[in-house]
Amino acid sequence: MPAPAPSAPAATPWPAPPATGPVDAVVRLPGSKSVTNRALVLAALADAPSVVAKPLPARDTRLMAAALSALGSAVDASGEDWAVTPGRLRGPAAVDCGLAGTVMRFVPPLAALADGTVEFDGDERARVRPMGGILEALRTLGVRLEDGGRGTLPFTLHGQGRVRGGEVTIDASASSQFVSGLLLSGARYDEGLTVRHAGEPVPSLPHIEMTVDMLRAAGVTVDDTTPDVWRVEPGPVRARDVVVEPDLSGAAPFLAAALVTQGRVVVPDWPERTTQAGDALRGLLTDMGASVQLLPEGLEVRGTGRVFGLDADLHDVGELTPVLAALAALADGPSTLRGIGHLRGHETDRLTALATEINALGGDVTETPDSLHIRPRPLHGGLFGTYDDHRLAHVGAVLGLAVPGVLVEDVTTTTKTLPDFVGLWATLLG
Ligand SMILES: O=C(O)C1=C[C@@H](OP(=O)(O)O)[C@@H](O)[C@H](O)C1
Ligand SMILES: C=C(OP(=O)(O)O)C(=O)O
The missing domain is CATH 3.65.10.10 (Enolpyruvate transferase domain)
Known part of the structure; x- marks a missing residue:
């Protein structure tokens, strides 16, 4: 058996930058x-x-x-x-x-x-x-x-x-x-x-x-x-x-920033038709109060000043849950994210990780075997644990836009699906 990789030395926490105003950015994402x-x-x-x-x-x-x-x-x-x-x-x-x-x-x-x-x-x-x-x-x-x-x-x-x-x-x-x-x-x-x-x-x-x-x-x-x-019939491939189309699920934290800061984010080359789960963000972010348009220059998401709570079954698009949970924690009303029991077998048990970490910042999240109930509360800064999960780091970054003092435990987890999350996030914030 190959020996398991030695555990990495503890990462230095990354101070998630607070937004100083509405974001207005074009964010070009790498492939899916x-x-x-x-x-x-x-x-x-x-x-x-x-x-x-x-x-x-x-x-x-x-x-x-x-x-x-x-x-x-x-x-x-x-x-x-x-x-x-x-x-x-x-x-x-x-x-x-x-x-x-x-x-x-x-x-x-x-x-x-x-x-x-x-x-x-x-x-x-x-x-x-x-x-x-x-x-x-x-x-x-x-x-x-x-x-x-x-x-x-x-x-x-x-x-x-x-x-x-x-x-x-x-x-x-x-x-x-x-x-x-x-x-x-x-x-x-x-x-x-x-x-x-x-x-x-x-x-x-x-x-x-x-x-x-x-x-x-x-x-x-x-x-x-x-x-x-x-x-599948036998035969040659x-x-x-x-x-490769841009990674639409990877777009989630960037698009979420438009809602959190009442700003505007455009993701170029958003396909008109796709099987990517991330395409569901168009409907889900609209339900949460964004104005969403597919323009010739890409998908444009604008924050409208309101972030509504969301009641949604995410069974088909579970990988969008972490960032939607971050938005839900900052929303005007409560949310229920359902059909996501299988996320307990993702990079980490995402239901427990999300509840634990949002609550550690003063949030009010409860989990059932296959859902999360999120009631927004004023949050405070603190260490945001990442559990080797790229999308948990995205959550810390999104919360950090609105909550000063959020420290993302290990932002390098984002390299699982994005070569330079920190650089792109800096572009987003100008
Ligand atoms: O086939 C794929 O590329 C994926 C399938 C999904 O896995 P699950 O069905 O385990 O949720 C998704 O969450 C994962 O990010 C990518
Ligand atoms: C569940 C995910 O990844 P994996 O492809 O490792 O299952 C994910 O990216 O959210």
């Missing part, structure tokens, strides 16, 4: 994590070389590039666009998943096609993220795996160079990434793959739609006509150059 990591996996499985243009150059995507390189592809991630030349999938290899759900759920089904042993591990916190759906499915498909009976990282996978495929039934209520991961590699299994979900509803369905869309664009036949059943 979800699109980049799907594009990289598909490029490594493809029948010829391809280019992933405008990828996200951040920790999660660099870990994906490293994993695919370790398994036999040539991934040149040295430039602005990344070139992928697929190679014969092979072990022995060691895959560091970091804290990336996309790496820990998308790479094992691909590694099952490799010839040789592949060892998977990740950060300490990655070792408690749910993996059951992927590990059980691979075992059902005849892939030999050793996980010490834990059902989580670390584990060793013994690839045989091929997977017969067929049909698996899994419980994907903990993460849509179980389904996405299996579908992404399924066309390369001898008989293709049918994935059936049995259990509580699958979260983050737009992310599965993104997987299906990107597979179809690569020439794979996918049937998703029956709810909770997805079928066609090489195709992809231009």
Whole structure:
């Protein structure tokens, strides 16, 4: 087993800058994590070389590039666009998943096609993220795996160079990434793959739609006509150059700043149509009182002076919860964010982390197993814990716009999905 990364020395807390007036900024965001990591996996499985243009150059995507390189592809991630030349999938290899759900759920089904042993591990916190759906499915498909009976990282996978495929039934209520991961590699299994979900509803369905869309664009036949059943036919994955859309979920803290400061923020290149969960921000921020317009120059969000409380089911777009919770804590009225029990298996238990940290600044947040109730109260400064979670750092930054003295415990957690959050935040504030 590769040794887990040594724990980093304690970070120096980052003083979240208070806004001195309404923000008025154009914020250009790097590529979507979800699109980049799907594009990289598909490029490594493809029948010829391809280019992933405008990828996200951040920790999660660099870990994906490293994993695919370790398994036999040539991934040149040295430039602005990344070139992928697929190679014969092979072990022995060691895959560091970091804290990336996309790496820990998308790479094992691909590694099952490799010839040789592949060892998977990740950060300490990655070792408690749910993996059951992927590990059980691979075992059902005849892939030999050793996980010490834990059902989580670390584990060793013994690839045989091929997977017969067929049909698996899994419980994907903990993460849509179980389904996405299996579908992404399924066309390369001898008989293709049918994935059936049995259990509580699958979260983050737009992310599965993104997987299906990107597979179809690569020439794979996918049937998703029956709810909770997805079928990928066996066949080649066609090489195709992809231009990655900006990361719309990563836009959340910047757009939130427009509401908090009664300012204006424009995010260029916001796609007219997309499967990214972050697109739901248009409706959600409107519900919270913003004026939101898709203009030729990008998505424009203006604060109107009011921040309404929000009552919303975020089951499909859970990754937006942290920043919406920050806004809710600063709103004019109470909020209920529902359908988000699965966030307890994200980078950290986000429901407990959000309640604990907002309350530590004087807030009034209560959690149920799958929701947060947020009643705004005057907040005060203090240390805002980040739990290695990029989106918790975003929350500290948004609160810090309105509350003097917020210290974000470890702002470097943001490098999971943004190479330079602090720099972009400084641009935002002028
Ligand atoms: O497939 C993806 O790219 C993602 C799926 C979602 O995961 P869950 O279904 O585990 O929530 C989302 O929260 C995560 O940020 C990215
Ligand atoms: C849940 C998230 O990430 P991951 O891809 O690691 O699951 C997230 O980015 O909010």
